[in-house]
Amino acid sequence: MALVEWKDEYSIGNELIDEQHKSLFVMLNELAEAGPGEKEGAAYTCLSRMLKYAQEHFRDEEKFMRDNGYPGLADHIKEHEGFIGQVEDYAEAVYNTYVPFQDMLEYLNNWLVGHILNSDQKYMDYISSN
Ligand SMILES: [Fe+2]
Incomplete structure (x- = not known):
């Protein structure tokens, strides 16, 4: 079963x-599906x-x-930077050490869904009403 469904x-x-968000869900x-892996x-x-x-x-x-x-915009950029930093840390961690895989999936899933439903929807509401 897929972890996240659009x-x-x-x-x-x-x-x-929307298409880009869908691609992030696919990834x-x-x-x-890849599961916790060894180096590389x-x-x-x-x-x-x-x-x-x-x-x-x-x-x-x-x-x-x-x-x-x-x-x-400035606050939104900070959210993006936080996510990028976290994914960089995860990439480093799965490569070098053990990383709690389910925790990582949960973080990525929750961040994506929460960010889309709150922060992304917020800028779109502003832009479409101005
Ligand atoms: Fe965003």
């Missing part, structure tokens, strides 16, 4: 951003891919907010 309520009403499911294992590859993709996605989102004069 739900219509996750849509923030922008096709590009999270791939990570869950599948989990490390999945995390590295997720990291790179999230950085590109956040860049697009931040540009979108900046172009639309969203006043919460």
Whole structure:
């Protein structure tokens, strides 16, 4: 069973951003399937891919907010930076040491869903009503 399933309520009403969010869910499911690995294992590859993709996605989102004069941009960027830092730590950890795999999946899952439903929805509400 997939760890996270895309739900219509996750849509923030922008096709590009929604597609990118869906891709992040796909990557999270791939990570869950990869399972805890040895050095240079599948989990490390999945995390590295997720990291790179999230950085590109956040860049697009931040540009979108900046172009639309969203006043919460600085705080939103901090949330993105926090996530990137955490994924970097996880990637390092699964490569070098033992990492509690379920805890990691839970963090990534909760962060993604929570961030989309709260912070991303918030900038979209602002932008669509201005
Ligand atoms: Fe975001």
